[in-house]
Amino acid sequence: MMRPGLAFAAAWMGLSLPGAWAGPTRYPLVVENCGHRLTFEAAPGDAVTIGQSATEILYALGLGNRMAGTALWFNDVLPEFKAQNDRVPRLDNNAPSFESVVGKRPGLVATQFEWMIGPQGVVGTREQFHELGVPTYVMPADCEGKNNLVGADGTRTAPFSTEALYKGITQLAQIFDQQDQGAALVARLRGREEAAVARAKALNLPDASAVFWFSSADLDLDPYVAGQKGIPGYMMRTLGLRNVVQSDEEWPTVGWETVARSNPSVIVIARMDRRRFPADDFERKLAFLRSDPVTREMEAVKRNRIVIIDAHAMQATIRLVDGLEALTDAMAKLPR
Amino acid sequence: MILPPGRPLARLLGRIVLHGAWIALALAAAILAGVCIGETAIPVGTVWRTLANKLFDAGHALDRIDQGIVWNYRLTRAIVAACCGAGLAVSGVILQSLLRNALADPYLLGISAGASTGAVLVTVAGVGAGAVSLSLGAFGGALAAFLLVALLARASGGGVGPRAAGQIVLAGIAGSQLFNALTAFMITRSASAEQARGIMFWLLGNLSGARWDNVGMAVPVAVAVTSVCLWHARALDAFTFGTDSATALGVPVRRVQALLIGCASLATAVMVSIVGSIGFVGLVVPHAARFIVGVRHVRLIPAAALMGAMFLIAADVLSRIVVKGQVLPIGVITALVGAPVFALILVRRRPAR
């Protein structure tokens, strides 16, 4: 999905941005994170990450040698991080137990989701860790502008923006005294994002719209689609696509009747390794769209304007820009 | 006893035709209303023309998406809703009558608990690896739970006698608890809240997946369970004073109990596997029907079937229009509407003197 040429160009653009080189971190460092104030006397070691996004961000910062464990995996690790990942013990593919995390005597626990570590954390609350002197860091993308105590997947009080992702990268880089790498990574991602947005804007599409279909509990049932304020909502908004789904929830269920009658120009379907529901398989999603007596009549299906994007690119991860680029490619193929 | 069957039988047939006709009309009207009202606004004219096209090959030119929605989504959904409502209500009548328990409902015998376990096994625990659908898993779980409860009831000395009904209820509670615990165990063992949510949403009842293949399943089941029960209406009446009294009145109690409870359970399991466990219909509608037509099953069963069908169609319509652009779980609506109605019945049902 990621084309090396473009990535290189973006990286080069990133280099020229001001502040890309930020110098060494000065300790003691105080970080405000989702209502908690964290103080670091020195760069932490033996970090544990929960959630593939947090894990891969630390790898991208070259911190594999400072990590003592990972947990909550959705896909295989990105190929470029395989060497680092092979050296770090995997505590659990799903939620790790509190003791298995604490047992690593981690200098920091970084989590992608509040439902792992947070007020209703499956692993534990932040207070539980802090009482043992273990600092915790929650990716801002999951707690800033989002209330995780409301709604099944949490409810965003403010629309998502990649700024939250960049803030998380920057703060982690600062905590681990890797600010140069952090700034470079952010600049690289930002550059690619801006390039994709510029490309999409230049297409000047009159009324392009889209729907993101993540999965369904059963193939015929109402699908889980992306709401306005979540990450796909952000992707559509920045690229100038109208989301046909009105809900503010992260992944609301909306009937096919509503989706079909709103006749979006593009249908985005998620590809994932998970196989819990039949509709997790993107092939099954495609087959449904093409065989259901109603969806097969949709413009986007008839003209095969269906984009397959990795589910991870629909989350607050460093793969998000891959999704943006794939979507822009699809938009380029739309009729003017 | 001399049997002059000619005239009463003719009168009976006449009554069946007469009542059958208006019941069919009322059902058709309810289904039509369900087809006309939906998530999005489709003009009534389009609905008419779609039906004309499909039923009489009228050849109106119509938007294919609109036509597909009316014929393949809304009509199937309304028919399945009607069948589920009727099936659940009749099952509720049977269980309340046979078990002499006003609080009995079709899920009493562990069926919905078993269905959730089956669904969770398929989804969260990944049994079948995506090849087995949610509804198949639910159907398997429902049957497994019911068989377990039936065996337990038998082993605990069920059989006939006033204690038998109590034993069945207790076995049902034990079985439900067991299966609910299994479900909770599997859900807590799984990491992703998103999966658990998929199950919860489905468990609260969901008609969005109703298609023609489900109609082909739901209609025969609803018709069969209603007919079998209607055939046994007098036997059900005979349970008024308990199982011993029914035996003394010439009812083969064990056979009737096994047949009717088996029928109700099978029907409930089928409905649960199509639409999830929609609560309240099987509990409230029988009482509402009793309030209107009395306790005699000849009238109670058709009334409960009709009211259940209409209630579920109405609840389904509501679930689609209450929040715009989003469909609520129908179980939420049935409970929200059903609870106050039930309360009203309770208050108005106070002993006469």
Place this chain on the structure above:
Amino acid sequence: MMLAAHDLGWSARGAPILRGVSLEVPEGETLGLIGPNGSGKSTLMRLLCGVLKPEAGEVRLAGEPLARMSRRRAAQWLAMVEQQAETADRITVRDAVELGRTPWLSPLRPWSAEDDAIVAEALAVVEMSGLAARDWATLSGGERQRAHIARALAQRPRILLLDEPTNHLDIHHQLSILQLVATLPVTTVVALHDLNQAMSCDRLGVLQHGRLVALGKPQEVLSPALLRDVFGVRASFLTDPADGARIIRFHAVS
């Protein structure tokens, strides 16, 4: 014989409740069953009408084994008024009595005017015609008992089994029910508590600890010795000057 029991035995969870009971009731007879609480009267009645399956022995109706008859045919022969039978359903008295027609009806043999007449007659016999439309829940214990008897009569049985039918009744209705039972052209087995009322039966059977310890004419059966051994009372026999009938007066054994 209209009704015959042969060496009946029944036990509950291993404990024998009834053992070796044999009796024969000829057509038209009224057989009274007496015995202390827990002696097995209700159990015997339930065996006789087929609600319970005997563990040993068999019941025959006019020579035919009850076990081999269908429930429906058995119910056309036999009606039973249980000691307690209650309902929480909102039914009327007429609804309850109409249940008696169950064994005669089927989906292909629907309710007819004849059934209406039978029900009306049964209600009249127990003097409940005026209460036909009343809610069951509003009836007194005695009224319920009479309605149950009407239900059994509506069943048009050849054999009527009554388990302590006079229990809740006032003295007027006690006497009228017993009189009615005596005049009905059906074979009757009736469990009774009041030994003086039992005197009016054609024959009496006495149960003690699940065994039939005596069977015969009331005057022969109700001897001072039996009353002492079975019921634990001393009895003196008086004669009613009005009609010369024998009356028993009971005293505690000192």
